[in-house]
Amino acid sequence: MLKQFFILCSGADKNLLEGCSEGEQTKFAGIGATVFFTAVMAFIASAYALFTVFDSIYPAIAFGVVWGLLIFNLDRFIVSTIRKRDSFSAEFLQATPRIILAVIIAIVISKPLEIKIFQKEIDTVLLKEKNAMALANKKQVATYFQTDLDKNKAQTDSLKSEISRKEKEVNALYETYIAEAEGTKGTMKLGKGPVFKEKIAKHDLAKSELDALRKTNEAKIAENDQKAKTLQADLDKKVTDTQPIIDGFDGLMARINALNKLPWLPSFFIMLLFLAIETAPIIAKLMSPKGEYDFKLEDLETALHATISQDKYQRNLLAKTSAEMHDRVYADIAQDNELYNLQRSKAKELLELQANGFVEKQKKTL
Template sequence: MLKQFFIICSGSDTDILNTCSKGEQNKYAGIGATVFFTAVMAFIAGSYALYTVFDNLYSAILFGFIWGLLIFNLDRYIVSTIKKTGSVLDEFIQASPRIILAVIIAIVISKPLELKIFEKEINQVLLEQKNDLTLANKNQIAKQFNPNIENLNKNITALQQEIATKEAEVNALYDTYIAEAEGTAGTKLLGKGPVYKEKRDKHDALLAELQLLKAENKTKIEATETQIASLKGDYETQVSNTQPIINNFDGLMARVNALGKLPWLPSFFIFLLFLAIETSPIFAKLLSPKGAYDYKLEDEETALKTNVAQNKKQREVMLKTDFAINDRIYADLENEDELYTYKRTKARELMQLQADAFYKQQKNIL
């Protein structure tokens, strides 16, 4: 049962193969088994590839099953269309397009399985890329907010500097009227005289201005700090909103690119393995000697080809003969008086009818 199934997978003519030896049947059963298991690997690879895209197990399995059937049908077609001619060069030329197709299929099958085999290494590469993307994303978003935040910080610094300047003036006046009271500066008279009072009033007035300036600038600084906090909040919100896009940066294309950043040799050997699996039925058929199945298939095909050629030639001769007979018949009829008289009578009647119809038409117009 299993052997018969693999023979069907090989694409060979089961009716002819059943008349061949067991060895010939086993050869084609082996070719069919290779075709079947290649399709199984294609099913696994296709399912995994689609799962990395949509994260849906059932859709991935359905797609993988369809993909496996497609690869199975292609491989079966490739193997079944290679005919043994007895000439190695002719057979290789005949098989070259099929070998190219087999290479393409091997690449398509091997790539998703490479992604699964090197999944841990690929995840490490993707993690590094995600970290780089996160930093780059934060820097790009910061460029939208930093100029405004810097301007607002400059405004706060200017307001604080204004207070500091006013405090320095107040402190200077304080030192002045204290020195006047102690007699160490100004009039150098000890005690609180008129000059002291004048300097004290000037200090107190400037101190009141300082208190008012502090209150006003404090309100402005708090409002500016609120704007800065709002901008920083908007920055964090935008970073949070864009981060899921970076976190989901692990699709099929991203994984293929990450695989390309890994050492190429292990991946190349895996590709060679699948290439060998995919092309093995072709080379097995090319390298094997011409067997009983090939001779019987060739005999059946050439017999049919000969029969078709004979039928075609016979129809051509029959057509040529029919043309010659018709020519002779019409040549004999050409000189027959009775046929001439009959046709002359009918032509005369037809012309009379045409003349009558024309006369009636012209009469109606008048």
């Protein structure tokens, strides 16, 4: 039963092959098996390729089945239409379009399986690219918010600097009136005299101004700090929102690009393997010797061609003979005087009727 199935896959004439030897049937069963397993490999490769695109097994399997059947039908058709000839170059020329197509298909279906085989290496390349993209994205988002952050920080620093300057001023006045009281500076008199009172009054005034300034600026600094937290939260949210896009950067095209960054030699040999698999049905047909089945098929085709050529010749000859006979019959009729006189009288009668009708029309127009 399995042998009959593979013979069916080969596209051979089952009835014609049944009359051939066991070896001839085995040869075509082998060709059919090559066609079948090529379609199976095409199904696996295309299904995996679609799985990496849709992340769903059902559309991947559905498309894989369609693609496998397409390759199966194509290979079966090509193999069944290749005729064994006396010249290998003529057979190869006949198979050239299929070989070119096989190269294209091999390149297409080998990539998904290469991606699966080198998955760990590709994941490493993608991880490096994702990390680089994440850093670049964070830098880009930070640059977008940097102007507002810098402006806010500058305002806060300015407010803090203003408080610091006022504190230095108050401290300087404090040291001045203390020194005046101790008699180490100013009037150089020990005690709390009029100058001391004047200087402490200035200190107290500056101290009250410092308190008011600190209260006002600290409120503004708190507001700026809150604004800075909001900006930072927005920055972090922007980075968080864009991170899933970076994490999802592992589609088919990304993996193909990552595969191209790996050493080319292993991928090249895998592609050659699939090229051999894709061209296997054609090569098997080309390399197989001209056998009993081919001779019988050639005999049937030449016999049919001869019959059709003979029928065509006979039809042409029949048409030519019939035409010659009709020419002779009508030539003889043309010499018959009785028929001539009858035709002459009828023509004369017709001309008279036409002339009378023309006269009647002319009268009506007058």
